[in-house]
Amino acid sequence: MKTLIYAHRGASKRAPENTFPAFEIAYQMGADGIETDVQLTKDGVPVLIHDENVRRTTNGTGFVQDYTYEEIQKLDAGTWFSEKFEGAHIPSLAHFLNWVKDKSLKLNIELKNNIMEYKNLESIVYDMLVAHNVLDRTVLSSFNPESIQRMKKIDKAIPTAFLTSNKTRDMVSFVKELGATSVHIKYRLLTQKLVNQCQQNNLAIRVYTVNREAQLARCFKLQTDGIITDVPNLALKQRKLY
Numbered sequence: 336m337k338t339l340i341y342a343h344r345g346a347s348k349r350a351p352e353n354t355f356p357a358f359e360i361a362y363q364m365g366a367d368g369i370e371t372d373v374q375l376t377k378d379g380v381p382v383l384i385h386d387e388n389v390r391r392t393t394n395g396t397g398f399v400q401d402y403t404y405e406e407i408q409k410l411d412a413g414t415w416f417s418e419k420f421e422g423a424h425i426p427s428l429a430h431f432l433n434w435v436k437d438k439s440l441k442l443n444i445e446l447k448n449n450i451m452e453y454k455n456l457e458s459i460v461y462d463m464l465v466a467h468n469v470l471d472r473t474v475l476s477s478f479n480p481e482s483i484q485r486m487k488k489i490d491k492a493i494p495t496a497f498l499t500s501n502k503t504r505d506m507v508s509f510v511k512e513l514g515a516t517s518v519h520i521k522y523r524l525l526t527q528k529l530v531n532q533c534q535q536n537n538l539a540i541r542v543y544t545v546n547r548e549a550q551l552a553r554c555f556k557l558q559t560d561g562i563i564t565d566v567p568n569l570a571l572k573q574r575k576l577y
């Protein structure tokens with residue numbers, strides 16, 4: 336089985352995370368898919384940014400939820416990374432999906448709702464995925480178990496992933512009970528036993544954020560369903576060996 340390579344926030348070692356340059360580079364490198372993070376602006380527009388606060392990755396300050404879409408669009412999301420990327424913006428989910436539509440990329444859309452409560456985030460994102468006809472190549476992920484339950488209520492067939500960095504003895508039963516179809520674990524939680532348990536329980540297992548050669552090699556050897564990496568080029572090179 337081929338382990339799929341998802342570019343984490345795009346090719347985020349090469350270009351500012353969660354911007355079109357990072358997505359474009361990941362696509363050019365040949366990544367199988369893209370992982371990105373969704374939050375809602377004050378006027379309810381889903382936008383792609385990792386942190387709840389815009390400070391780290393833009394020239395602005397304050398919370399995403401306090402900006403309208405028009406205001407957040409004016410921020411520079413590139414210069415913090417390198418002046419070469421001056422003028423890159425925070426993309427809306429709609430723009431991203433338009434860009435993805437005619438490309439053979441899989442999607443891992445993380446709903447960033449474990450810290451903020453974004454009303455109707457699940458249904459807003461779901462409707463957009465349906466409208467762009469990309470649902471069949473998407474997994475919706477979240478660290479928030481309640482969000483997974485809300486997604487399942489909207490459409491019980493949609494692939495969902497529970498994200499976790501916590502070691503728990505009964506992780507597989509928890510994820511099954513939740514109704515998620517996959518688990519996305521931090522690399523340090525990866526064991527052969529967990530991979531076996533997931534396979535036996537028909538759960539996909541993907542691992543984040545895998546950037547080192549030896550770690551990538553271990554994921555390919557254990558045949559995890561996917562890895563999420565900042566360095567898709569390195570991952571693709573490494574995967575050829577397996």
Ligand code: G3P
Nearest residue numbers: 370372445498519543563
């Ligand atoms: O989807 C895996 C990974 O992105 C989760 O952690 O903090 O990078 O969003 P974070």
Ligand code: CA
Nearest residue numbers: 370371372445
């Ligand atoms: Ca993420």
